[in-house]
Amino acid sequence: MNSKQADENSPRTDHLDEAALDAPVSTETADFVTCENCKRVWYYDRAVCPNCRGRSFERTPSEQGTVVARTTVHVTPDGVPQPLDLGLVS
Amino acid sequence: MTTGDAMAVDERSPDRDREPWITGAGMTPFSGEHDEPLDKLLENASLAALDDAGVGPEQLDLVVVGNMAAEAFSRQSGLANILVGSLGAYGASARRVESTSASGASAFESGVRALRSGAADYALVVGGEKMSTASTARSTEIVSRITHRREREQGVTLPGLAGLAADAYLDRYGAGREELARVPVKNHRNAVENEVAHFRKRIDVDDVIASPLIAEPLRLYDCCPTTDGAAAVVLQSGATGIDNRADGANDLTTTSDDATATPDDATATPDDSIPTPRSAAVRVAGVESAVDTHAVGDRPDVLSLGSVERAGMLAFESTDLTPGDVDLLCLHDAFSILEWLELEALGFHDHGSAWEATVEGVHDVDGALPVNPGGGLKARGHPIGATGLSQIVEAVWQLRGEVPAERAVANPSVALALNLAGFGNNAVCTLLSRS
Numbered sequence: 001m002n003s004k005q006a007d008e009n010s011p012r013t014d015h016l017d018e019a020a021l022d023a024p025v026s027t028e029t030a031d032f033v034t035c036e037n038c039k040r041v042w043y044y045d046r047a048v049c050p051n052c053r054g055r056s057f058e059r060t061p062s063e064q065g066t067v068v069a070r071t072t073v074h075v076t077p078d079g080v081p082q083p084l085d086l087g088l089v090s
Numbered sequence: 091m092t093t094g095d096a097m098a099v100d101e102r103s104p105d106r107d108r109e110p111w112i113t114g115a116g117m118t119p120f121s122g123e124h125d126e127p128l129d130k131l132l133e134n135a136s137l138a139a140l141d142d143a144g145v146g147p148e149q150l151d152l153v154v155v156g157n158m159a160a161e162a163f164s165r166q167s168g169l170a171n172i173l174v175g176s177l178g179a180y181g182a183s184a185r186r187v188e189s190t191s192a193s194g195a196s197a198f199e200s201g202v203r204a205l206r207s208g209a210a211d212y213a214l215v216v217g218g219e220k221m222s223t224a225s226t227a228r229s230t231e232i233v234s235r236i237t238h239r240r241e242r243e244q245g246v247t248l249p250g251l252a253g254l255a256a257d258a259y260l261d262r263y264g265a266g267r268e269e270l271a272r273v274p275v276k277n278h279r280n281a282v283e284n285e286v287a288h289f290r291k292r293i294d295v296d297d298v299i300a301s302p303l304i305a306e307p308l309r310l311y312d313c314c315p316t317t318d319g320a321a322a323v324v325l326q327s328g329a330t331g332i333d334n335r336a337d338g339a340n341d342l343t344t345t346s347d348d349a350t351a352t353p354d355d356a357t358a359t360p361d362d363s364i365p366t367p368r369s370a371a372v373r374v375a376g377v378e379s380a381v382d383t384h385a386v387g388d389r390p391d392v393l394s395l396g397s398v399e400r401a402g403m404l405a406f407e408s409t410d411l412t413p414g415d416v417d418l419l420c421l422h423d424a425f426s427i428l429e430w431l432e433l434e435a436l437g438f439h440d441h442g443s444a445w446e447a448t449v450e451g452v453h454d455v456d457g458a459l460p461v462n463p464g465g466g467l468k469a470r471g472h473p474i475g476a477t478g479l480s481q482i483v484e485a486v487w488q489l490r491g492e493v494p495a496e497r498a499v500a501n502p503s504v505a506l507a508l509n510l511a512g513f514g515n516n517a518v519c520t521l522l523s524r525s
Contacts, residue, residue, distance in 0.1 A: 044239075045240060069255070069257045070254070071256075071257055072303070072306045073304070075249065075304050075305075076230075076245060077245075078227055078231060081245065086245070086246060086250050087254075088254045088386075
């Protein structure tokens with residue numbers, strides 16, 4: 001629980017990791033996760049696949065999509081660029 | 091149960107015995123900065139609700155506290171135990187319930203379920219938060235921790251998600267920025283006559299449009315403030331002798347009987363300052379909750395609030411009520427856009443049409459479907475753990491006809507309260523009825 005290293009395979013302990021909580025904002029490509037069992041792609045990492053109950057995921061790079069909503073956030077927490085452009089892509 | 095003609099008028103079925111009623115409601119004023127510490131705010135709201143119900147602390151068999159982040163904001167834990175000790179509700183079962191912004195209504199749901207199960211007959215449910223102890227930056231940071239870890243890594247905060255949803259809604263349905271401003275304008279107007287509201291000043295559409303940008307297209311006046319405060323209700327099971335008669339007056343016979351319970355010190359006399367029940371009880375017709383994906387990106391549509399849709403459907407299904415029976419709504423307008431999304435998810439308007447109803451005045455206090463007559467989160471304020479209970483307190487006051495005429499819904503029978511967590515990861519829907 002005290003690990004300062006973010007462990008890709010342990011989202012639960014990772015969640016309690018202060019170092020991970022304070023990690024800088026990523027402005028790089030957002031990875032998706034793919035369920036190793038059913039190959040369904042999810043936006044964010046998770047413990048169980050809602051589609052097949054699979055528990056093993058691999059990270060897959062995001063692809064191109066269409067921006068369906070955009071915003072510029074002018075008030076952000078410490079450590080987050082301000083203003084910050086956000087888009088929701090489908 | 092007796093049978094046939096022998097059935098006495100006051101004979102109740104087991105179901106009726108387990109029916110939950112709100113017999114007391116109270117709250118502290120909501121404000122940007124309270125002098126009192128969190129445990130004192132919880133205590134004050136609790137005493138107001140207990141006195142309103144005419145229930146003594148020693149009668150309580152359950153105390154539930156709703157709070158999100160006392161550790162972060164107030165460096166305090168053990169809120170329920172502190173409260174029970176201070177009230178002298180010894181022997182009661184006590185705990186704290188947390189589901190971020192829905193903590194208040196989640197606590198209420200826990201209390202209602204305990205009454206329904208037979209585990210309790212007298213329950214105190216109180217929610218509170220003291221947020222002024224943290225700087226705005228620290229407060230934003232504490233609240234930002236409720237988003238998904240990966241969202242946070244990308245700098246996604248609740249205002250950011252609300253900005254995305256508002257952008258999508260205005261774009262898809264042709265509503266204008268000025269139309270969206272009508273939501274906070276209405277809620278501010280309603281709060282003027284709410285003496286416990288955080289902001290009691292009118293604003294107009296121009297004020298909203300001129301306020302600083304937060305997450306485009308949302309501006310400061312689209313967003314709820316950080317607030318200090320607490321709100322509480324007392325729940326009693328039907329078995330305690332509540333009987334809502336046709337005229338709306340309740341018979342709280344058992345309360346006065348129980349008030350004679352022997353104190354430890356046999357020579358002590360009950361404190362006369364505890365009043366008798368003041369008002370009619372309000373029936374908890376239904377309360378249900380549901381979750382949706384934590385990450386908004388995993389939802390089929392940024393404008394769909396699956397948790398609200400499901401909680402609302404379950405709440406109506408658990409009663410004989412339909413949306414057409416509802417006379418007023420207390421919704422979770424943490425951001426103006428949420429009021430429209432919730433109205434549509436609950437089935438009060440088709441998708442893409444709630445905005446027109448707001449513009450037409452349907453959601454005004456004197457409209458066909460009043461929304462947030464107490465000012466909502468925007469103007470009443472949003473002390474996180476208190477909000478769900480403050481919505482219920484407002485609904486109770488409205489159903490009893492105890493609010494100033496300027497914000498009183500005309501003769502309401504049924505009220506709906508919707509408390510939301512995060513950007514819809516969790517939702518609690520409550521239906522209250524005057525009889």
